[in-house]
Amino acid sequence: MKKTITFTLNGEKRTVDVEPAEILLDVLRDKLGTKGPKYGCGRGDCGTCTVLLDGKSVRSCLMLAVEVDGRKVETVEGLSRGKPSPLQEAFIAHSSFQCGFCAPGILMTATELLRKNPRPTRGDVQEAISGNLCRCTGYEPIIKAVLSVTKKKNKK
Amino acid sequence: MQSLKVVGTSPPRIDEREKVTGAAQFVDDIEFGPNLLHAEIVESPHPHALIEKIDVSEARKLPGVMAVVTGKDFPYKYGLYMKDRYILAQDRVRFVGEQVAGVIARDARTARRAAKLIKIKYKPIKPVLDQMAAVRKQTVLIHPDLGEYPHVPWFFPQAGTNIAHWRKIRKGDLAAGFKAADVVLEDTYHISRYAHCCMETHIAVGQVDRSGRLTVWASSQSPHTQRNLFAEALSPLGFAHKDVRVITPHIGGGFGGKAGVTMEILAAAFATVVKGHPVKVRWRRDQEFYNTYMRQAVVSKLKIGVKKDGTITGFEMANYWDAGPFVEYGANVVNSSGLSATGPYSIPNIKIDSYCIYTNLPAAGPYRGFGYSEMLFGVESHMDRLARKIGMSPVEFRRKNGIRRGQSLTYGAGMNEGDLQQCVEKVAKIIRPEKKEVSKNPDKVIGKGMAVCWKGPAMPPNASSAAFLKFNEDGSLNILISGIDMGQGLLTVMAQIASEVLTVPVSKIRVEMPDTDRNPYEWQTVASHVTWSCGNAVRRAALDAREQIFETISRAYKYTPESLYLEEEQVKCHADPTFAVPLKGFVIDGIMLEDGTFRGGPIVGRGMFMPEFMSTKCDPATSQGGHPNPHYTLGAAALTLEVDKQTGKVRVLKVAEALDCGKAINPEMVRQQITGGFLQGLATALYEDMRFDPKTGRILNPNFTDYKIPTALDIPDEIIPVIVESPQHDGPFGARGIGEHPMIPVAPAVANALYDAIGIRFKSIPITAEKVAMAIKSGKKEVD
Numbered sequence: 057m058k059k060t061i062t063f064t065l066n067g068e069k070r071t072v073d074v075e076p077a078e079i080l081l082d083v084l085r086d087k088l089g090t091k092g093p094k095y096g097c098g099r100g101d102c103g104t105c106t107v108l109l110d111g112k113s114v115r116s117c118l119m120l121a122v123e124v125d126g127r128k129v130e131t132v133e134g135l136s137r138g139k140p141s142p143l144q145e146a147f148i149a150h151s152s153f154q155c156g157f158c159a160p161g162i163l164m165t166a167t168e169l170l171r172k173n174p175r176p177t178r179g180d181v182q183e184a185i186s187g188n189l190c191r192c193t194g195y196e197p198i199i200k201a202v203l204s205v206t207k208k209k210n211k212k
Numbered sequence: 213m214q215s216l217k218v219v220g221t222s223p224p225r226i227d228e229r230e231k232v233t234g235a236a237q238f239v240d241d242i243e244f245g246p247n248l249l250h251a252e253i254v255e256s257p258h259p260h261a262l263i264e265k266i267d268v269s270e271a272r273k274l275p276g277v278m279a280v281v282t283g284k285d286f287p288y289k290y291g292l293y294m295k296d297r298y299i300l301a302q303d304r305v306r307f308v309g310e311q312v313a314g315v316i317a318r319d320a321r322t323a324r325r326a327a328k329l330i331k332i333k334y335k336p337i338k339p340v341l342d343q344m345a346a347v348r349k350q351t352v353l354i355h356p357d358l359g360e361y362p363h364v365p366w367f368f369p370q371a372g373t374n375i376a377h378w379r380k381i382r383k384g385d386l387a388a389g390f391k392a393a394d395v396v397l398e399d400t401y402h403i404s405r406y407a408h409c410c411m412e413t414h415i416a417v418g419q420v421d422r423s424g425r426l427t428v429w430a431s432s433q434s435p436h437t438q439r440n441l442f443a444e445a446l447s448p449l450g451f452a453h454k455d456v457r458v459i460t461p462h463i464g465g466g467f468g469g470k471a472g473v474t475m476e477i478l479a480a481a482f483a484t485v486v487k488g489h490p491v492k493v494r495w496r497r498d499q500e501f502y503n504t505y506m507r508q509a510v511v512s513k514l515k516i517g518v519k520k521d522g523t524i525t526g527f528e529m530a531n532y533w534d535a536g537p538f539v540e541y542g543a544n545v546v547n548s549s550g551l552s553a554t555g556p557y558s559i560p561n562i563k564i565d566s567y568c569i570y571t572n573l574p575a576a577g578p579y580r581g582f583g584y585s586e587m588l589f590g591v592e593s594h595m596d597r598l599a600r601k602i603g604m605s606p607v608e609f610r611r612k613n614g615i616r617r618g619q620s621l622t623y624g625a626g627m628n629e630g631d632l633q634q635c636v637e638k639v640a641k642i643i644r645p646e647k648k649e650v651s652k653n654p655d656k657v658i659g660k661g662m663a664v665c666w667k668g669p670a671m672p673p674n675a676s677s678a679a680f681l682k683f684n685e686d687g688s689l690n691i692l693i694s695g696i697d698m699g700q701g702l703l704t705v706m707a708q709i710a711s712e713v714l715t716v717p718v719s720k721i722r723v724e725m726p727d728t729d730r731n732p733y734e735w736q737t738v739a740s741h742v743t744w745s746c747g748n749a750v751r752r753a754a755l756d757a758r759e760q761i762f763e764t765i766s767r768a769y770k771y772t773p774e775s776l777y778l779e780e781e782q783v784k785c786h787a788d789p790t791f792a793v794p795l796k797g798f799v800i801d802g803i804m805l806e807d808g809t810f811r812g813g814p815i816v817g818r819g820m821f822m823p824e825f826m827s828t829k830c831d832p833a834t835s836q837g838g839h840p841n842p843h844y845t846l847g848a849a850a851l852t853l854e855v856d857k858q859t860g861k862v863r864v865l866k867v868a869e870a871l872d873c874g875k876a877i878n879p880e881m882v883r884q885q886i887t888g889g890f891l892q893g894l895a896t897a898l899y900e901d902m903r904f905d906p907k908t909g910r911i912l913n914p915n916f917t918d919y920k921i922p923t924a925l926d927i928p929d930e931i932i933p934v935i936v937e938s939p940q941h942d943g944p945f946g947a948r949g950i951g952e953h954p955m956i957p958v959a960p961a962v963a964n965a966l967y968d969a970i971g972i973r974f975k976s977i978p979i980t981a982e983k984v985a986m987a988i989k990s991g992k993k994e995v996d
């Protein structure tokens with residue numbers, strides 16, 4: 057019944073045995089020690105489990121682990137190679153997150169946005185992160201930080 | 213006072229880097245190894261029933277099941293202010309979802325399968341699903357033995373009824389007050405239940421190791437209170453406080469929902485039957501809705517009289533709170549908000565009755581605002597209506613009547629510092645409620661509204677905070693407190709307070725989440741009191757450390773302690789401008805004298821704070837006397853909104869919200885509390901709509917698809933947080949709390965703006981788009 061899958065997790069090849077019904081979120085967290093993605097609802101409503109699959113944001117609570125076989129998964133742990141990414145630096149400078157539970161998911165969604173659209177408008181940012189719930193911040197400090205990355209780019 | 217260097221500035225959150233790199237650990241992120249067990253809970257399908265028989269034999273047989281437990285295993289009552297609940301139901305269940313049995317297994321799937329094998333026979337009893345029905349003479353009693361429950365002295369349970377607590381306020385001569393009024397307005401307001409919706413659901417891991425000590429890792433606002441309640445509830449099993457340890461890593465939101473003890477006690481209790489194994493209990497999102505606490509619903513009957521010149525002459529209010537079946541915490545919401553139900557007005561003639569009523573809906577308790585949002589929806593709607601009736605602008609009405617320092621509170625004590633008038637003026641200046649605005653879109657109308665707010669910390673008079681502060685060899689600091697940073701920025705603010713006293717930069721100070729073994733006592737992080745209370749403790753610990761530093765220096769050199777001061781991490785001397793000794797080094801190693809001996813040693817500061825002026829002693833028939841609340845924080849919100857007449861959709865175009873925080877230790881964090889709190893308040897006004905099955909009281913929408921909390925698309929177009937600072941005499945650098953307050957004035961401000969826009973008075977929340985559209989279509993002027 058078990059299936060062995062191999063995929064790239066944050067740039068590193070990982071091989072793991074999974075049951076066909078196992079959820080990606082659980083495999084990442086419990087079998088591979090990647091605790092960035094979080095359980096918030098388990099049914100696709102909140103976005104705290106967001107990861108990038110081949111560069112596209114997906115809800116790891118709704119995916120079967122077997123679906124990522126041979127593909128590329130990125131989580132918040134993969135964003136800072138040595139030092140935080142410019143987006144992470146912007147979030148730090150704006151003290152954007154309060155409890156921080158939504159942060160790993162929002163970081164992935166915002167990373168995807170900035171890769172696709174390096175100069176988003178306020179509306180673009182709102183739209184992009186509208187699937188990631190945050191109960192603490194009122195979203196303003198998050199939106200401001202994402203836009204500040206853009207501004208810096210514009211100056212260059 | 214010398215000018216402040218760190219307090220009043222906004223360094224970034226000291227734990228932000230952890231949070232954006234994924235380094236921040238929440239309970240579910242901690243590795244417990246292959247011995248970790250998982251628990252599943254069997255819940256009651258009935259709102260009210262007697263348990264006749266529980267058969268766990270099949271469940272026990274399933275391979276991988278380590279233990280199955282029922283109420284019989286833990287016949288212990290517990291509760292914060294009143295002991296009215298059990299770890300697992302005993303002979304009776306009181307709401308759909310109540311925890312009846314538990315399975316502990318090697319893995320979560322096995323636990324779930326075993327839970328399904330447990331057979332329970334119930335004998336249903338008629339449920340009481342509405343607080344107004346629960347107080348009728350002929351009703352079913354939810355707690356027949358209420359009269360025997362231990363409770364704090366300031367609760368007044370009515371044995372033989374469903375009233376768990378009745379707070380009465382009587383002041384002045386109400387009849388004379390109404391007689392003197394030119395206008396008397398009477399009406400009823402309905403406020404629904406709401407859920408906290410922390411992004412992290414409740415979670416706890418308990419472990420009793422083979423030596424018998426209990427450790428619980430919990431996502432909690434109250435580690436010390438939990439330790440106390442665990443030790444108390446489990447004392448028949450032989451636990452002393454010293455053997456109970458609660459560790460709280462980062463927590464993914466609180467909002468009052470993680471205050472006190474709810475499901476964490478399951479982890480503690482379950483751990484006692486599988487010694488040596490950690491046991492994890494993690495709530496699913498649906499359980500998070502119905503099996504922690506939610507906000508209570510309330511029916512407020514209000515009667516207020518005013519003179520033509522705006523003077524408020526009489527205030528009568530009866531509040532019927534639907535508290536669910538367990539009120540061990542919720543009764544204090546009723547109590548505290550009952551004491552302050554007038555809102556921020558000093559009124560001479562008052563009669564207020566607040567009833568905390570048992571029902572068979574899910575348990576309700578503390579939620580950001582602690583009853584004040586609910587109270588003030590009615591009061592601030594009413595005040596707006598009265599102002600309009602006497603032809604006074606709502607802004608002027610509040611400016612005139614807003615409570616001022618020294619004026620008499622409902623219970624007779626004097627009001628503390630705070631400038632409500634300034635809050636009102638500042639938000640009015642930004643929004644200009646008197647200036648009509650017209651939408652360019654003919655389908656849309658614009659309205660403006662405002663509301664004021666207040667709130668005081670609800671806490672026992674001896675609730676206290678303590679702090680340790682330890683210097684390291686390099687002059688950096690570790691501060692140990694047990695206040696919780698659930699996102700509000702407590703850790704950063706505590707670092708700033710210590711930095712101000714000791715001149716050590718914030719970047720060299722580490723403050724972490726607590727472990728009750730290591731960190732000193734904190735009552736709980738609730739009530740918006742920790743900046744004030746824990747802040748005082750940290751300030752005192754820093755002063756204590758400074759005294760030790762000066763003492764060491766004066767023993768090693770010839771200068772008196774009084775002549776010394778700190779500047780840029782050095783000890784300097786008023787008498788000798790050339791004298792400077794860096795903290796680095798001597799704060800651990802001491803100072804070597806010429807003969808090779810040393811003076812001094814590790815500097816460890818200690819501080820604590822208890823508000824020694826508080827007292828809950830009063831005449832129970834009137835609530836006069838005593839000092840049950842330490843102080844109040846005042847504020848005001850004004851907003852402009854746009855209503856789509858076709859769809860009923862409401863959009864906030866601009867909002868200004870001002871709070872008098874005494875002193876903003878970190879102004880950016882104050883502004884962020886306002887921004888986040890406003891949206892949470894807006895959601896209660898417009899979006900979040902909890903539904904229950906009318907026959908069983910089962911919640912129908914315990915998920916984010918059907919219970920809609922705001923997304924990034926639902927925020928105001930513009931939010932302007934305003935800080936007002938009238939220093940609190942007993943606060944650290946003048947600070948008082950503001951964490952809960954931002955959401956309090958929002959719902960009435962929205963209702964008042966809607967009236968301004970479309971001339972319809974909404975007397976209940978939420979005011980969903982559907983409700984607005986239907987009201988417009990029906991041509992009604994008032995909607996209950």
Ligand code: FES
Nearest residue numbers: 097098100103117
């Ligand atoms: S946990 Fe995946 S969307 Fe909520």
Ligand code: FES
Nearest residue numbers: 154155158190192
């Ligand atoms: S910061 Fe707490 S949920 Fe977003």
